[in-house]
Amino acid sequence: MLLIYRYLINIFFPIIIILIFIRTKFNKEDKFRFKEKLFSSSFNVIRHKNKKLIWFHAASIGELMSIIPLIRKLNKDNKFQFLITTITLSSEKLINKHFSGEKNIIHRFFPIDKPSLITKFLSKWSPNLIVFVDSEIWPNFLLEINKKKIPLILLNARITKKSFLRWNSITKIAEKVFKTFDLCIPSSEESKKYLEKLKVKKIKYFGNLKLTSENNQNTNSNKISFHKKFWCAVSIHKEEDGLCVQTHLLIKKNHKDIITVIIPRHIDRAKNIKALCDSLNLKSQIVSERDAIKDGSEVIIVNSYGVISNYLKNCKSVFIGKSLIKKLEKVGGQNPIEAAKLGCKIYHGPYVYNFTEIYELFNKYKIAEKILNENELAQKLNIDLNEPTKIKGDNLKIINDLGKKILDDTFNELNKFIGK
Template structure:
């Protein structure tokens, strides 16, 4: 009944879905060359032998999955991994970082015919969903084919829990479709059980097991040279409404730090032009990475509107503000900065990473600020006080080093499921 109702609504909404996807294509949010994958049509051949499918929503989840990909490939030498995501940015990063025997495809739109086409072609031997990526047709069609499935590193926020509780019958149908679940926290584990999930285990956060972000050493050397006469801080993965506050921080601090360089990495690189225009209009010497503009001694703000270079800028900066947290976007992942010796600052809105943030808070590895004046004071403190900066960065790195056994435990669970299936 629930799936019939869901698919009936999708059918009625088909014109709106088509219009929405057309807008995404026109705006560059969808990959025109590979759009057929969104309709369930493959763009590469299925490799022979065992295929494990990992689905991750976007960049953060996909990066978290990389350690799992490595572990699954190392466990079984003739195994292949299919990773699906839904965004262009995550696709580009996966195509760059996936190892041999692993490859990327876009996840199909959650219409039954597209999902069926996808599953009938790829015939995965097991499916792993990362965190909280719940697409009803994708889940139910996979389960109907007796493909072993796991919800991995699951995170159920308070908001999501309340939403699913309003549709308890539907949530029970979907969450019980997974043969097992591993949760990021005891709270998420309890919520999963209450939503109908089976075989739920709290392991900890898989994000703790990820490797540091990669870097182009030549680019790092070049930027290190061009910024050596500056005091540099980084605003990473910023959202609309934050960039103006970041520029305000620069305005406040530049009155006492004449050599200050503020680096802004927008969460969505296509916003680079508008950030440059805004900062330049306010009188700041602003240069843009996507246009290959160079940093000089007179540069105030550097807009790094490129994809997949956070590893570069985290290595360049000692003090980092985590974006999406001064506005109500739920924050971005602080783990990546912590692994690379950064002093971490963030706003009050870290709901998307509440468990991770709680770990940092408990370990004295972060500083929460509420607005631009507080951020300017914190940036000044940690830029000018090396001892304080190194202490908070060291605390954050200690937190980020936890959970090295999580990945191995999940790999063992997958191996066991596949062994059962083969026998």
């Protein structure tokens, strides 16, 4: 099966080149740097020979945000060089925001899992420790890393029931692939259970690393004054647009000046949400990062990445999307941690599989609560809007202390490898 996979990668590689090139035309890939994924001549290696190199690979924004505090902690004494690879365009922009002034932290796009590319990539960069994040499991890369005897960690590993069943159906390949990891640090008890069944040689569970993530506040960006009454709907998918707008109309019966901030999961949908608002005679505005918010706007539709904290820091209540869509039941839920750390009361639908343990923890401390429709959400928000403060500080301290312990334990574990 692995031979077939490698054969197909090589056969379809010319088509992959064409597809990625087409994606540049739709602004889905970096128009100048897309070649980093395809050609060894574009790897643009900058290697500090006097420093050990730690290579982190995280697919996109969620995975990247989870490792930023860890990278900062490892970089405290400026002893290491860091290579961060990602796949998506949005993650590149986020790295530029967080690490633009750090000369020893370099971003590149992750190459296609093609054996000839992998060999050259590893040879040119020569990492001392490799850390793949979440569910990033690329067989050709992993096997070549293992062959070169470079320490390899799967960090905040997420193995769902679906992915476990898939791997379990190809037992010999799964054993060969998962044997390449020197250490797996799972993100949940469920993932720990499945990793054990996949016969991973070493597992250490500390908790979900996403609990350590930082709040990305940019005080120069647009924001709503804390004197205004508003609520936020974050990571909204198209099936939830109607719920957000209908909730606004219901709240408006009691709070005439209410403002609803909608932050879609995919910002290219902003115009569709505005069209929905226009059809209901609601005054809406699409705002990018530096746009001023106009007086009289009822619904604000955010059209930029990395600015969520600017809204949440003065917000009492937030609904987090991808949680009310029945067809996404097995992949539902978006990360609620940033909102919790900023003291927001969190509302979510029943479909939060991706963050089940996090939501259970937040529900336990009354930081989060499940709702089923716009009527329930509007009822809860009406109560919150009359409350003078955000959620209790004691509950937040419990969450922050847990995040700090997870970060410290993970840092200590990585240090054992990079210190070898």
